[in-house]
Amino acid sequence: MCAVWRWVGFLSHIVHVAVWVDGKVLLVKNSYRSQYSLPAGDKHRKETSAFAASRELREETGVIVSHTQLTCVLKLNEDEAWRSAPKRNEIFECRLENKPNIRVDNREVIHAEFYTLDAALSLPLPEVTRTYLRLQSRKS
Numbered sequence: 001m002c003a004v005w006r007w008v009g010f011l012s013h014i015v016h017v018a019v020w021v022d023g024k025v026l027l028v029k030n031s032y033r034s035q036y037s038l039p040a041g042d043k044h045r046k047e048t049s050a051f052a053a054s055r056e057l058r059e060e061t062g063v064i065v066s067h068t069q070l071t072c073v074l075k076l077n078e079d080e081a082w083r084s085a086p087k088r089n090e091i092f093e094c095r096l097e098n099k100p101n102i103r104v105d106n107r108e109v110i111h112a113e114f115y116t117l118d119a120a121l122s123l124p125l126p127e128v129t130r131t132y133l134r135l136q137s138r139k140s
Contacts, residue, residue, distance in 0.1 A: 015053040016040040024114035062103030
């Protein structure tokens with residue numbers, strides 16, 4: 001007998017972190033993607049979104065920011081047709097006075113760098129990151 005698993009109604013909850021220093025935003029390049037993105041990852045079931053964002057930032061870049069320093073600035077839902085389920089995205093923001101030391105693991109994250117808004121928008125980006133950055137460009 002063969003069991004068939006189907007993802008129905010599963011809500012994926014992704015948190016993203018936009019770290020800004022001197023008008024530049026931190027973007028990462030993952031080994032498994034052709035695009036640059038904000039540091040991001042899955043929210044675990046029993047953690048707050050802000051705590052998950054703080055954890056993901058630390059895991060991907062070595063940058064330590066308290067969850068209390070993060071502000072949720074955007075929520076976006078995406079449909080993921082391949083699994084018949086929506087994906088919830090929350091983008092958190094923090095603005096730092098000094099550029100932090102960045103440490104990547106060269107396995108999941110292979111590059112991390114601060115970019116001006118124009119330079120960031122010229123890179124290949126996932127739609128969630130591009131939407132957030134376009135909104136930022138309208139503010140300036």
